[in-house]
Amino acid sequence: MTPERSDPAVPTATYRLQLQPEFPFGAAAAAVPYLASLGVSHLHLSPVLEAVPGSAHGYDVVDHARVREELGGEDGLRALARTAREHGLGLVVDIVPNHMAMAPRHNHALWEVLREGPKSPYARWFDIDWEAQGGQVLLPVLGHPLGAELGNLTVDGDVLRYYDHVFPLREGTEELPLPQLLDAQWYRPAWWRLARTELNYRRFFSISELIGVRVEDPEVFEATHAKIFQLLHEGVVEGLRVDHPDGLADPDTYLRQLHEATGGRWTVVEKILADGEHLPASWPVAGTTGYDALRQVDGLFTDPAGFGELLGQYRRFAAPQTDRGGEWAATVRRAAYKVLTHELAAEMDRLTRVASRVCATSPEPAVRDRAPWALRTALQELLVRLEVYRPYASGDAAAVVTEEAAAEARLAFVVAEEAGAVDVVRDLVLGRVGDGPEHGEFQARFAQTASALRAKSVEDTAFYRYVPLLSATEVGGNPGSPAVSPEGFHAYCARVQRDWPVAGTVASTHDTKRSADVRAALAVLTECPQRWADVLAEVTRTGEGVPDAQLAWAAWQTVFGLGPAAAERVQGALSKHVREAGLYTSWTEQEPAYEEAVAAFVGAGPCGVPGEHVAAFRSRLEPHIRANVLGTALVQLTMPGVPDLYQGTEGEYRALVDPDNRRPVRFPPEDPGDAGDKAALTAAVLRLRRRRPAVFGDAATYAPLTAAGPAAAHCTAFVRSGEVLSAVTRLSLRLAEAGGWRDTLLPLPPGVWADVLAPEREFTGHARVEELFERLPVALLELRPGR
Incomplete structure (x- = not known):
């Protein structure tokens, strides 16, 4: 039976699909029946416009006027939209206003700028400082200084070639000798190392392959958004996710223009909020994409006292190279x-x-x-x-x-x-x-x-x-103080329900350094810091082959959080880790000897026989990891906002930093095995949200519930609109060590409350928490009508 569509203006839940040549529109369409049965209202698609060939992410756009051919082109996107509509789903797409790919052979607008210079009608598109570099655009593409590469630059008709790079020649310069020809261009091919100090175009962060776009110019805004607006107005797409608005010259004006042009469609922005920072109230958007919610949910399952102990163990073990004994702010x-x-x-x-x-x-x-x-x-x-x-x-x-x-x-x-x-x-x-x-x-x-x-x-x-607790190192997080009290969490949720009730919430994304399930496992370490230190003492008894203790600490936490996995996945993540840290090696100044020592250590230690001790320790903590996994899922899916599920995360999903977390997933998923509880819980919440959108929408309410009794601090609960109740176990290992729930009670609002996952179970009055969590360490209850 085809599910009924809810109000297309606001999703009840979205499901993020990471499109790439290995997973095009056709594969997404094939997944629609399963995703519709799961209970989401919208598919959330990664960027769909033409990108650099082979791109696995799509954020390197080269043509805003065309839907990406490698994914199936515009016909494929429209076919996906039709299939989605037939199953009661809409589409939300990711747009990239800040930058384009610095790939002239694929980027026509950039090609024309390099050919015609500042007089090109496309020159206004790009944020180039023409007064610098003698009026030439620096192109940091050469592998060595120009003198060593001159023989590899060749003229071929009206283009200049350098291996796979192709650049246009300024009209009338084709017959010049090569040195004079290079001087006569509107660009300057240069050694890639000069980008650090000589680059004269704005880029995305420090990525020279992505050039900044001037969407503050009305003509550029219209040209770079026309196709997306067409897809919106024709009903192919219903909502937007805006990538990195902070890179724009004037995000306020841009978002107002976007709101007017789209007719106020549901739009969320990838805005990273620091602790205590609020989204600008004047922005005409639904809210953020949800990293602020992620920080709150993760913090709820982190033990503040235990983190302090873990931090002490980290300082003793790793002797971090930071100011004042390893403080976050100093780092x-x-x-x-x-x-x-x-x-x-x-x-x-x-x-x-x-x-x-x-x-x-x-x-x-x-x-x-x-x-x-x-x-x-x-x-x-x-x-x-x-x-x-x-x-x-x-x-x-x-x-x-x-x-x-x-x-x-x-x-x-x-x-x-x-x-x-x-x-x-x-x-x-x-x-x-x-x-x-x-x-x-x-x-x-x-x-x-x-x-x-x-x-x-x-x-x-x-x-x-700064890695005392790896689960705290996500955007918007505060690794120096990662825990969030239940009171703080409830205050956050009340504010979101009041100010941004249909903002996004996330637990895992294509950008998270560790998926929610990996972070949920790592949070358990704050409940047993001494036991973790004892395990590390056992597996690092000799200390041989450890390139540096800080990396070793991070590596052991990585394999604990990830659990059994192919060694190459761990090696890839830790290779990225040491280059990003930049303490002993980096992306641009790689130290082969150090990186080889890291690889050898990881292979022989965390991914070798000693790693089996960590795996055994994790196995002993599995009930508490499970409590965090299920608690994270239920809280994210029922707190104020519109939940976004990353592909595959409805079941067990353990992933590390990209590209590990961008691998295509199978639809429908294979037998969930031990992850069946999470899959069942996720589907139950999503179907409930689709069936009763008003309970969770912009006019909904949020009310905390406070347990009473000896273990009250370990039960976090809240009610949505007086009709749906969520309760989770918090810090379950500490709870077990303190003697369990005993006589702890959760006072329920008036009426009969049924367990959504087991409707035969009903509760009224003051529920015994031990009974409430008899089947699972979480509970989702719905008020029985008329009882």
Whole structure:
């Protein structure tokens, strides 16, 4: 029977499919009957527009006007939409407004810019500093300095070739000798290492293969969104996920334009919120994609006292190379300095040039006479002290670039008068001085640089340097204080229900460094830190072959969280780990001897015979891991917001960082085995949400329930709209060690409450928690009508 469609404006639940040539639109269509039976209302598709051939993710768009041919083209997408509609499902798609692929042979707009230069009608598309590099776009594609590669650059008609790279030639330059021909182009092929300091186009973070797009230009906005708007208006697509809005010059204006152009379709934004940071209230979106919810759910199952003990064990075992004994804030600060002076050096140069121009031409005497070095120092010292991604025009920039940060930044100067550069920069950011286009450009570039810095220094560096608890190192998380109290969790949920009731929630995504099930296992370590230390002492008794203790700690946690798996998966994740950390090797300065030592250690230790001791320890903790897995699933699926399930996570899903978490999955899944409880629970919640959308929607309510008795702290429960009740076991290992539930009771709202998974079980009044959790460590109850 075809399920009834709910209001297409707001999903009841979405299911993320990671499209790629190995899993095109046709494969997605074949999965529709299963996904419809699961209970979701919408398929959430990764980017569908034309991308670099072979791309496994689609975020490297090359043509906004076409649906990707490798996935089946527009006909394939429309066929998928028809199949989905026949089964009561809609489509939500991921859009990428911030950047395109730096692949001229596939990117027609970029090809024309490289051929015609700043006079090309496409020049306004890309964020290029034409005043730098002598008016040429630096293309960091050469494997060695130009002198060593000159013989590998060849002219072929009206194009220049370098191995697989193809570039257009400026008209009339084809017959010039090669050195003069290169000088005559609108671009400069250069050694790839020059990208760090010489690049003159905005990019995605520090990825030179992705060039920034100027969607703040109305013409560019329309051209890069026309196909998506067509698909929306024709009903092929019903909602949007916006990738990385923080990279845009003006996210506020962009999101208003998007809202108007789409007619207010359900839209969520990939906005990473720091602890205590709120989404700008003026943004006309449904909310975030859900990393803030992920942080809250993970924190709920983390023992605060046990984390403190685990942190002490980490410091003793790993002796981390961080300031002040391994503090999180110090780790982030050190990483930020490193990123600004290395990976984002070119961005800092450009920001400094803009600041210098603004100061030199300012009518305000106090702003003038600031040396570029002083402005650069002031910018750096302020940027590294930002605790959120960036300021916004709609928000209070003084709350982001604080006076406290300015006071610390002034200490970097020896001469007090030179320290005034800090106040000049801060006043420019806050809009207290300056106006006009140059000042607006400075504010936008400061915000964009801040965003890239936060992502690179926290997500891509500090998360790999500060690892007492790997499950805490997810975007939006706080590895220095990962636990969330039940009271804090309830307060968060109440605020979301009030302010952003149909925002997204996630537990696993294509970007999480570890899937929810892996993180759920790791959280158990906060309940037994001494036992974990004892296990490590056993498996590292000799200490031979350990390249560094911090990596060893992370490696042992990795195999504990992942459980039995192919060694190459662990090797791949840990290879990425050490390069991202950048302490002994990196992506651009690889140290083969160190990386070989890491591989040997992982193979002989965590993935060898000693790893069997960790596997046995994990096996003994399996009931408590299961409690966290099921608790995480139930809380994420029933808390305020629209849950997004990543492919395969309805059952047991253990994955590490990409590309491990982007492997195609099988539909329908194979026999879930031990994961059957999670699969049954997930399907039950999704079908309940589809059947009763109002219970969970924008007009729903959220009310915490408080247990009473000796183990009350271990039961977290809440009621949605007075009709659906969720209860989970929190810190189950500590609970068992304290003697179990005993006489703990959960007071239920009036009426008869039926177990959704076992309807013959009913509860009224004060339910004994031990009885409530007799079958599973979680419970989902529904109020019986008229009883």
